[in-house]
Amino acid sequence: xxxxxxxxxxxxxxxxxxxxxxxxxxxxxxxxxxxxxxxxxxxxxxxxxxxxxxxxxxxxxxxxxxxxxxxxxxxxxxxxxxxxxxxxxxxxxxxxxxx
Amino acid sequence: xxxxxxxxxxxxxxxxxxxxxxxxxxxxxxxxxxxxxxxxxxxxxxxxxxxxxxxxxxxxxxxxxxxxxxxxxxxxxxxxxxxxxxxxxxxxxxxxxxxxxxxxxxxxxxxxxxxxxxxxxxxxxxxxxxxxxxxxxxxxxxxxxxxxxxxxxxxxxxxxxxxxxxxxxxxxxxxxxxxxxxxxxxxxxxxxx
Numbered sequence: 001x002x003x004x005x006x007x008x009x010x011x012x013x014x015x016x017x018x019x020x021x022x023x024x025x026x027x028x029x030x031x032x033x034x035x036x037x038x039x040x041x042x043x044x045x046x047x048x049x050x051x052x053x054x055x056x057x058x059x060x061x062x063x064x065x066x067x068x069x070x071x072x073x074x075x076x077x078x079x080x081x082x083x084x085x086x087x088x089x090x091x092x093x094x095x096x097x098x099x
Numbered sequence: 100x101x102x103x104x105x106x107x108x109x110x111x112x113x114x115x116x117x118x119x120x121x122x123x124x125x126x127x128x129x130x131x132x133x134x135x136x137x138x139x140x141x142x143x144x145x146x147x148x149x150x151x152x153x154x155x156x157x158x159x160x161x162x163x164x165x166x167x168x169x170x171x172x173x174x175x176x177x178x179x180x181x182x183x184x185x186x187x188x189x190x191x192x193x194x195x196x197x198x199x200x201x202x203x204x205x206x207x208x209x210x211x212x213x214x215x216x217x218x219x220x221x222x223x224x225x226x227x228x229x230x231x232x233x234x235x236x237x238x239x240x241x242x243x244x245x246x247x248x249x250x251x252x253x254x255x256x257x258x259x260x261x262x263x264x265x266x267x268x269x270x271x272x273x274x275x276x277x278x279x280x281x282x283x284x285x286x287x288x289x290x291x292x
Contacts, residue, residue: 001107001115001155004222008215009119009152013126015211020130022203028135028180032142035173036126039149042161050156051226053234058244059252061161065168066259070266072173076180077273083184084277092196 006047014040027079027089031072038068114155121148135181139174146170158239 013036020033042061049057083089107115125145132138150165221227237243248256 001111002222003227004218005115005119006152006156007218007227009122011211011215011218012123015207016123016126016130018207019204022200022207024130026135028177028184029130029138032129032138032177035142035169036129036145039146039169042165043149043152046153046156046158046161048226050158053238055239055244055247056251058158058161058239059247059255061158062164062244062248063255063259065161065164066263069168069173070263072176073266073270074273076176077270080180080183080274089184 003047003051007044010040010044010047013037013043025090025092027082027091027094028076030091031075031079034075035068035072038064038071111155114151118148118151118155121145122152135184139177139181142177143170143174146174156239157233160239160241160244 017033017036017040020036021030024030024033042064045057045061045064049055049061079089082094086094088094122145125141125148128141129138129145132141146165146169150162150170153159153162153165218227235243
């Protein structure tokens with residue numbers, strides 16, 4: 001398939017992720033939307049790697065994957081710890097750093 | 100155009116349309132569902148379909164890793180978090196400050212529209228023309244990616260392993276339940292803080 005279609009899918013996916021980050025209140029859904037954005041970035045990397053014919057994009061996509069795992073671990077731990085102290089994960093209600 | 104582009108076969112087109120449609124559909128489901136479990140299942144579907152898209156780009160190693168890491172490991176983390184938190188929200192879309200957020204979404208939408216316009220108008224460039232023939236026969240398989248990973252990208256590879264270790268320690272430290280109240284002896288010894 002021509003590469004620009006993959007880039008268009010990647011753009012649409014990143015837009016969906018951005019909409020989720022902007023509109024959702026629940027911190028879990030915001031983290032899921034961030035995962036969607038990272039996936040869209042990986043898709044664009046792999047498309048351009050295929051078009052350029054080298055594999056460095058694959059390695060960078062691999063690093064993005066490891067980064068997403070680290071981000072999910074730390075982000076979810078923060079959400080759980082915030083839920084323990086505040087009894088809510090509504091991002092509009094969490095507006096101070098110390099409790 | 101000074102090079103001949105071998106056209107995709109009908110099966111390629113069907114696979115691309117099905118995979119891209121399910122990626123976008125599952126992603127839309129993810130951000131619109133009220134229940135966190137439903138959204139998670141849709142997210143797993145989106146990641147599996149995305150692995151299929153990677154495979155059509157002949158990135159087979161990354162496709163397998165996508166299923167293993169995203170649809171496997173990261174989703175297990177999310178499922179545990181949902182188990183701990185486990186509450187559906189009554190109003191999934193934030194109503195307070197909706198105007199500003201809607202303006203943000205519209206602005207991003209316009210930005211992505213312009214980007215898509217650029218991509219569509221530059222689709223004849225050589226970078227975007229994904230030809231059928233592979234650059235090298237072993238493009239995207241485990242051996243060639245691994246060779247690259249352990250030669251040119253050795254330092255970033257080690258750095259990212261350190262990052263993962265730090266993230267795991269930070270996750271344990273943050274999600275650990277708070278310590279019970281100190282025994283009275285130590286609080287007496289410490290005095291009033």
